Amino acid sequence: MTSEPGLLARARELRCERGGRAVCAPQSFSVRAGQALWLRGRNGSGKTSLLRVLAGLAAPAGGDLWRAPHTGILYAGHQNAVKDDLSLFENLQFLAQLGQLHAADADVQAALRHWGLWASRHRPARMLSQGLRRRLSLARLSLADQRALWVLDEPFDALDDDGVAVLVAQLYAHHVRGGATVLSSHLSWPSGAAEPDQHWLHPPGAQA
Numbered sequence: 082m083t084s085e086p087g088l089l090a091r092a093r094e095l096r097c098e099r100g101g102r103a104v105c106a107p108q109s110f111s112v113r114a115g116q117a118l119w120l121r122g123r124n125g126s127g128k129t130s131l132l133r134v135l136a137g138l139a140a141p142a143g144g145d146l147w148r149a150p151h152t153g154i155l156y157a158g159h160q161n162a163v164k165d166d167l168s169l170f171e172n173l174q175f176l177a178q179l180g181q182l183h184a185a186d187a188d189v190q191a192a193l194r195h196w197g198l199w200a201s202r203h204r205p206a207r208m209l210s211q212g213l214r215r216r217l218s219l220a221r222l223s224l225a226d227q228r229a230l231w232v233l234d235e236p237f238d239a240l241d242d243d244g245v246a247v248l249v250a251q252l253y254a255h256h257v258r259g260g261a262t263v264l265s266s267h268l269s270w271p272s273g274a275a276e277p278d279q280h281w282l283h284p285p286g287a288q289a
């Protein structure tokens with residue numbers, strides 16, 4: 082237990098396994114209000130596994146993970162979770178329900194506008210490009226002000242420059258109001274955006 086002001090999560094020697102096998106060395110890091118933490122590492126180094134544990138979607142294999150009581154978490158995985166047969170509007174409603182984000186129709190409309198998807202709102206999602214699918218999946222961030230901790234797996238994937246700018250602005254606003262983000266990305270950090278703290282994942286047995 083800890084009562085350090087602004088601390089949202091702390092991992093100590095946290096261990097992640099897939100298929101009964103350790104995916105990375107034990108991890109220790111903290112997440113504070115206003116912070117962005119960028120998980121870095123090679124393909125297969127365990128970023129997705131660690132993000133899922135941090136979000137509470139998988140159990141740690143050992144070590145200690147503390148989260149501040151009542152910290153709301155929003156997890157957006159690498160897969161977009163977009164349903165081809167639903168319209169964009171219906172998809173975002175669905176994603177909001179899935180994440181228990183309690184969004185009114187007006188909020189969903191505003192989110193679609195914010196992410197440049199309004200003109201296509203009645204179209205089935207099957208007609209979307211990869212980048213537009215990514216935007217639709219990320220539009221739920223606009224509905225998640227109340228979730229203090231955002232856990233995002235490769236959120237920049239497939240976004241164009243305009244989409245990257247929308248996401249960077251969304252992250253900035255989240256951090257200014259006291260939220261925090263833990264994310265993975267294989268891409269260079271967008272130029273002009275404040276670079277986040279970095280945490281590198283190393284193979285099991287390696288020196289951190």
Ligand SMILES: Nc1ncnc2c1ncn2[C@@H]1O[C@H](COP(=O)(O)OP(=O)(O)OP(=O)(O)O)[C@@H](O)[C@H]1O
Pocket residue numbers: 099100104122123124125126127128129130131
């Ligand atoms: N369902 C699974 N069962 C067993 N092993 C898995 C499973 N999913 C992933 N793994 C393995 O766990 C390790 C970590 O995978 P993970 O997806 O967490 O890495 P990552 O750093 O996110 O990779 P990438 O950069 O390629 O997205 C890899 O060796 C991967 O092959």
